[in-house]
Amino acid sequence: xxxxPLRKLAPSPEAVExxxxxxxxxGERLEDPACDRNDLCVEVLRGLLYPQLDPGVEESRLPAxxxxxxxxxxxxxxxxEPEYYDEIDEARYYPRKPxxxxxxxxxxxPLGGNIHLGVLFRRVLAPYVLRRVGRNFKxxxxxxxxxxxxxRVGDNVVVxxxxxxxxxxxxxxxxxxxxxxxxxxxxxxxxxxxxxDVKNIETVLDDNVRITYGATVLxxxxxxxxxxxxxKALATKDVQPYHVNVGIPAKPARVKSxxxxxxxxxx
Ligand SMILES: CC(C)(COP(=O)(O)OP(=O)(O)OC[C@H]1O[C@@H](n2cnc3c(N)ncnc32)[C@H](O)[C@@H]1OP(=O)(O)O)[C@@H](O)C(=O)NCCC(=O)NCCS
Numbered sequence: 001x002x003x004x005p006l007r008k009l010a011p012s013p014e015a016v017e018x019x020x021x022x023x024x025x026x027g028e029r030l031e032d033p034a035c036d037r038n039d040l041c042v043e044v045l046r047g048l049l050y051p052q053l054d055p056g057v058e059e060s061r062l063p064a065x066x067x068x069x070x071x072x073x074x075x076x077x078x079x080x081e082p083e084y085y086d087e088i089d090e091a092r093y094y095p096r097k098p099x100x101x102x103x104x105x106x107x108x109x110p111l112g113g114n115i116h117l118g119v120l121f122r123r124v125l126a127p128y129v130l131r132r133v134g135r136n137f138k139x140x141x142x143x144x145x146x147x148x149x150x151x152r153v154g155d156n157v158v159v160x161x162x163x164x165x166x167x168x169x170x171x172x173x174x175x176x177x178x179x180x181x182x183x184x185x186x187x188x189x190x191x192x193x194x195x196x197d198v199k200n201i202e203t204v205l206d207d208n209v210r211i212t213y214g215a216t217v218l219x220x221x222x223x224x225x226x227x228x229x230x231x232k233a234l235a236t237k238d239v240q241p242y243h244v245n246v247g248i249p250a251k252p253a254r255v256k257s258x259x260x261x262x263x264x265x266x267x
Contacts, residue, residue, distance in 0.1 A: 216233070
């Protein structure tokens with residue numbers, strides 16, 4: 001066995017100072033209850049995506065395409081998929097929406113792939129977007145949530161690229177959970193007879209769970225502590241603690257050697 005903990009590294013000190021100052025400014029603005037999050041989103045995205053644009057420009061004189069591009073920075077001019085869901089709690093969603101849009105558009109900007117900056121940027125937004133977020137949340141780019149307000153995240157959780165966290169019915173993620181690239185965690189499902197018959201049911205990933213590359217966890221599944229879902233697996237049923245489930249539908253393939261005796265029997 002070769003242990004390869006991640007290297008510790010950082011960009012140049014000048015860049016770190018600049019990033020920290022900028023993030024602190026955004027953090028302070030968000031702490032102010034009077035902050036207009038829509039305006040903040042527009043301001044940040046204009047700066048990131050159109051830095052050469054004169055702030056005093058008379059927008060009505062710009063070409064229509066440019067005006068469309070600028071409108072698209074404003075969360076009030078955009079609709080997102082969860083807004084179409086019937087059961088949306090508008091009082092909880094709309095304060096979050098500007099920051100969900102800012103998060104997504106940051107990821108699509110030239111800055112999105114900067115791991116150092118991106119992880120810190122998302123850490124600033126996460127407490128205002130998610131229902132709960134623990135310490136050291138490490139979120140890579142192109143992660144999407146649904147409502148945000150139904151997603152609880154523990155300490156030291158890592159979510160890799162292109163992950164879908166559909167918290168429509170609620171997702172509870174424990175401590176030290178890792179979710180690999182292209183995984184999807186669902187918490188709603190549709191009746192096979194009638195697509196608008198939607199069942200929302202919480203999905204739970206206990207402490208130390210690993211959902212690996214491209215795996216899907218369906219609504220209502222409970223992955224027990226230290227449980228693992230193998231690459232490209234489809235977890236349709238609960239995963240027992242310390243079990244490694246693989247395949248479609250996912251079935252136990254192994255029990256971790258660290259499992260206490262009571263979990264060694266596969267079922
Ligand atoms: C599930 C996994 C952890 C099992 O690893 P392992 O303990 O070394 O298990 P093995 O390779 O000995 O496989 C055990 C059995 O499960 C099968 N299996 C392993 N992974 C599988 C998978 N993802 N899907 C379907 N079957 C799988 C093997 O073919 C083998 O079957 P057999 O006993 O019939 O020959 C591993 O295969 C996996 O999927 N890892 C995730 C990799 C990943 O996502 N990496 C991302 C890096 S961030």
